[in-house]
Amino acid sequence: MIKYSLENGMTVLLQPVEGVVSISVGLWIKTGSRDERENERGYAHFVEHMLFKGTSQYSAKDIARIVDRVGGQHNAATNREYTCYYINVVSDFLDMSVKLIADMYYNSLFDDDEIGKEKNVIIEEIRMYEDTPDELIHDVFMECMLARHPLGHSILGTQASIKGTNREKLVGFYQDHYGTDNVVFVIVGNFNIEEARASIDRYFQGSFGRTDGRLPTHDPSPGKIRRRHIPKDLEQVHFCLGTEGLKRDDDSRWGLYILSTILGGSMSSRLFQNIREKEGLCYSVYSFHSSYKERGIFGIYCGTSPENYDRALELILKECRAVVETGITAEELEDAKTFMIGNLALSLESNEVRMGQLAKNEMVYGRDFPFLEIAQKINSVTLDDFNRIGHYLFADKELTLVTIGKLPSGVEDVASIRI
Template sequence: MAYRVQLPNGVRVVGEEIPTIRSVSIGVWIGTGSRYETLENNGISHFLEHMFFKGTRRYSARELASVFDGIGGQVNAFTSKEYTCYYAKVLDEHFPLALDTLADMLFHSQFAPEEMEKEKKVVIEEIRMGEDEPDELVMDVLTENVYFGHPLGYTILGLEDNLRRFTQGDILRYIGDRYSSQNIVVAIAGNISQAAAVAEVDRLFAAADNRFTKDMHNVTPPVFQAQSSFRKKDTEQVHLVLATPGIPAGDLDLYPLILINNALGSSPSSRLFQEIREERGLAYSVFSFHSAYRDCGMFGVYAGTSPEQGGEVAALIRQTCADIAAHGLTEEELQKGKDQVKGSMMLSLESSSSRMSRLGKNELLLGREVTLDESLEKINQVTPEDITRVAGRVLSQPFATAAVGPVQEEEFARWTS
């Protein structure tokens, strides 16, 4: 049974008791990411994520790593456009220690200048590594251009020049702006009772600042710009992405879009995988995806192919999308998609980490729990008419196109016309 409790200082605790397993997954979710940055501090959310692991009043950076290694647990973090998550998975008997350590990192990190300088080098290497991974780089090129001038288009990793300038004062100001109690969700799933979990969070997170978080929800929606962007790079393949405006988190049209995505390119039996890879041998990697944000979304297709085949692959992607936009899905595709999606959702129940993530993300983005039964019912209710309507809403719009690879800009321009 899932639960939701809001503590007196505004911190929200969401959880699920799972007495049939021995693990507990904990996630501290903060409603901040690159979307809430400026050009001057782009990258600070991600850098701060790193710095929380670099020493507290009680633990050095090495000792923090040893806490979880010593109990056979896992700890990590990630930053996205709209949220940052610090998470751990441990045996149920180690829940108090794990939560205590996460809280210590969140409220008592020292941000020592010498540790900051070392970690800046690490993050700069991470940024440079991304430049060497063109399948990831092309996504940044695409996002920067379709959301040009809007923070949603900023890179999550940030800019080298910004990182070099960050000071301890910058870090502390950003925490004051974004890490208030009203912007914190603690999600817990596993073999721990609601009473014990909430009591521990209440004790350890009482230190959270209860000021209203600056611009927590007052963010301007971006305007999707269907323009083309190209980065010439000496690679073996050209990495290509085509994208259209998608659907925001919480919109009921997400359910038909999940099934469209499944049929178009998110599985080995999908149209794009079968046509582009299996039938024509034009790519090893080809897939469709959808990213849902608070107030907008992006639907896209990625493919990596040889430069001389880029035009053909781009044309096949457009053609396949146009066919679904005009005619929807077959009855077989729709039913198979429902079975696949429901099966995937049900299998995710076997992981305490998946359950924790589902609880935390839904609370942070939607302000409520979306139960598995609710999601399954919404998938079951999708009709062929829903598919046609949503496919028209998403796939009939002009495509933005981005490419990274060893082709001339004139040739790339022909692919987008």
């Protein structure tokens, strides 16, 4: 992997890959929804939309046609801590891809008419999300776990915040957060390094944006809402149960990844086998861990019918207690390690996955984490490490519980849950 910086402060990462015919080109901004002020909810995501809505050279339709007519894929994503724009194409179109992303980055118009239309699009996206309970519940869970913390609010914003924005506000956010020194540009795949550098030098010459408007990194102590229920007329009760996890730079995180794999991260996991396969109580049940610079969240999701809700919750709590009281076997530990390493190896056959991993590692750690180093970190986890993580998560911990749907009649709705 080649890493260098442009005079304008932009970081560039290049990783040629043999045996493929394509490239993945990504522009990553070290800004997400956690960088929004109270009166800017949803702006990071709105700006992401606007970079596809026309530049001084290309209309929104032109941007779509340029990529579509060569069989490529282009998209973007806004996270809590970053925003990404990417193009996947056959290697012959490297220069076109760099030029297009650079034009979107430097020259987007933020046209008033387009902003008006996009408000409606995003409001419909919010409504769609609110009608998808197995996705909505993760946002509500984050809001409860990180109440009053910048990480806790929805990436999409609210209908009110979207309706209340305008061109001046969006351009201001864009200029404050999209400075060239806040950008990581990545190319992965089958390409010539000299040609790639020439294209980057050609299209990313100028400095852009200002940095004085960025929020300083801060980590206010979040409040916690231990119980929330959203009544909806649904066939299932969707619920998330969880507690504090680990920050993304915590050295113990590898043990937590293994714990999540064993508890609910695969088809052979304890939750999947005992709740779905053995009891037949649900279609979907899994554990997850979301790690950020300042905080980490560990959770378990399940969707089940109202009559099965109490039993499913009881069994999930039983598995959490078992992690603390009886731990795991050496065989489970080794199986989880080989699962994680094999899963990572398969994922890295995708240029897009490689591109994203390079960018995120650079933004988080300032360096790459090669496959062999990650494998070594995973293999170094011991049973004692696992037990420490299990006790950290669950021993005498009060958990947060979020439910969406119709709670069963005759079942007491607890105010709090403790393992």
